[in-house]
Amino acid sequence: MDKQADGNGSHPVQQASSYDTVGSTDTNVSDGFTMVAVGDLLTSRPLTNGRHPGFDDIVKILRDADVTFGNVETNIFDMRSFTGSPQASGDYVISVPEVGNDLKAMGFNFVSRANNHALDWGVEGMRETSRILDQNGIVHAGVGENLAQAGAARFLETKGGRVALLSFSSTFQPMSPACDPAGEAPGRPGLNPLRLTSSIVVPPAMMESLRGIRDALPGFHPGGEDPNRVVLGGVTFRSGEKATYSFEPDPGHVENILRNIRRGKLLSDFCMVAHHGHGAGNWCQEPPDYEREFAHKLIDAGADSYIGHGPHQLRGIEIYKGRPIFYSLGNFMFDNLQTPIGAEMFAAYGKDPRVNTDADLIVDVMVQGFETDGGFTNPVYYESLIAVSRFEQNRLSELRLYPVELGYSARFANRGVPRPAPAPQARAILERLQKLSESFGTEIAIQNEVGVIRLRGRDQS
Structure with a gap:
């Protein structure tokens, strides 16, 4: 490849023009191409062979798509042979190796990895998770041996076209971001970061x-x-006018993401971007102040979809230039039965590992709400959806939104497993989503307890 083709030549204006003439930012998939997207996959165990009423109905939707996406917010390895140690956070999320094969059996073929739990078990946990996903044929993006690898698009070959995925996180532990080599210093393994500078606006x-x-x-x-x-x-x-939180993304990180989107789109027919971030906090149902303009910028650069996750609950949906923007798809699996737990987490919640078990700690945090933001005691954290995007003539023609509930009222051992939400709850989830999406001009119809977004001419421009 010559310099002009790979973007390193001396005539950037001419390069941009030549890219435009070949439709570098256009969608290029077969008619009927479908993308299924869900939020966080926080599961510690395989589910397909378990006793979970309604779960088979969920799997049927997941399998019936060209691309089925979720955010793997866990480390997958066998603790009995693991040679690493807990490192980057206090939660130390962990799943058994069988989860890799189980995700594949459910239909997942494309997953993001950049999130605040990616380095819970250090580089060893990150690498072992990658190995297990690779072993099961699940394409993943967002972590790597250096920043170039972590930020790069990864590709999935489908009958409908070649699909790219970029993954980045704006919520992470201090030593989790990857970095490239500099002089004699080697690069650092880790995740693809979007650093935010935060401030508080007050009257x-x-x-x-x-x-x-x-x-x-x-x-x-x-x-x-x-x-x-x-x-x-x-x-x-x-x-400012009122008290609120404000965030500003790091310009260098933004440019790195935009550059990788350009590369990913030039080498694919359809480019997905996945963003993990908690914004102002898990309690917040609105995206942070910078995110809408930022998401638009990524779509303008060539992304065909923007998938947000992280705050553990649903946020609104926007259609921008005929592409879907999901500001948060919430939790899709949330069983939180992970074990073991590191000593720091016991200390953080006032527990003693010589007296209390890891199960005691998990139940206290999840059920009784010991976390600083009130824990996950609100049923809203156990309500989600499956978003099915369908494309015709290289345009998003329809979005179908299937409400999901994760067993908030079930025994703790059975919580967090998705199933179709019963009719009254499904309608309530969709009505809440309607309100959250109003400010983006998105109209969601409810038909037989399924949300439907059909695009009109003005939505395509």
Whole structure:
């Protein structure tokens, strides 16, 4: 490949023009191409051979697609032979090796890996998870031996066309991001990051109070400070109309993602991007302030779909230039029966591993809500959906949304397994999604307890 073709030549304007003439950002799939997308796959055990009413109906939907996508938010390995150790977080999510084969049996063939649990068990856990997914023929993206590998698109060959997937995370532990070699220093294995700079927006009266506190503290040296910005205790406050959180993505990380989207789309017929992020927090049903413009930018660069996950609950859906944007698809599997658990997690929740078992700790966190944001005691964390996107003449023609519930009221050992939501609950899930999607101009019809988005001419432009 010459320099001009691979984007490293000296005439970038000419390159962009030549790409446009061959439709580099166009969708190019067969009529009837379908993409199934779900959210977080947080499961510690195989499910297809278990006693789970309604689960077979779920699997039937998953299998009936060209691409079936989910976010693997766990490490998969055999603890009895594992040579690594818990490292990057306090939760240390883990699944047995049989989960790899089980995901394949369910129909998953494309999964993202960049998330805040990717390095729970260090590089060894990341690599072993990759090995098991590879062994089961599941294409995965978002982690690698350096940043170039973690950020690169991975490809799936389907009857409907060649599909690319990029995966990145805006929520991660400090040493989880991958990096490239620099001089004599080698690269670092890890995930593909989107670093966010956060600030808190407050009304002017609150800013005056914060400024007074800052000025009264020892060590403050006035002079040249921004009148609309106060840094207090390492937290940046900015002036605005109302109190809220604000985020700004790292420009270098954004450019890296955009570059990999361009590469992925040029080498494929259909390009998917998957973003794992908790935004302002798991409690928030709205995407953070930067995300809509950011998602649009990725679509403009060539992405055919934007799939968000991370906050453990549903957020709205937008159709932009005929491409679907899912701001969060919530939890799809959420059984949380992982074991063992590292010592730090016991300490974080005031438990003693010499007295309490890992099961005690998990139940307390999940059922009684010991987490700082109230735990996962709200039924909304156990409601989700399967999004089925269908394309005709290289256009998104229809989105069907199948409501799912994860057994919030079941015994703890049986929670977290998806099944079709009963009619009243299905309607409630879809009505909530209608409200969450209103601000994006998305109209969701409800037909026989299934959500339907049909695209009109204006949605295609």
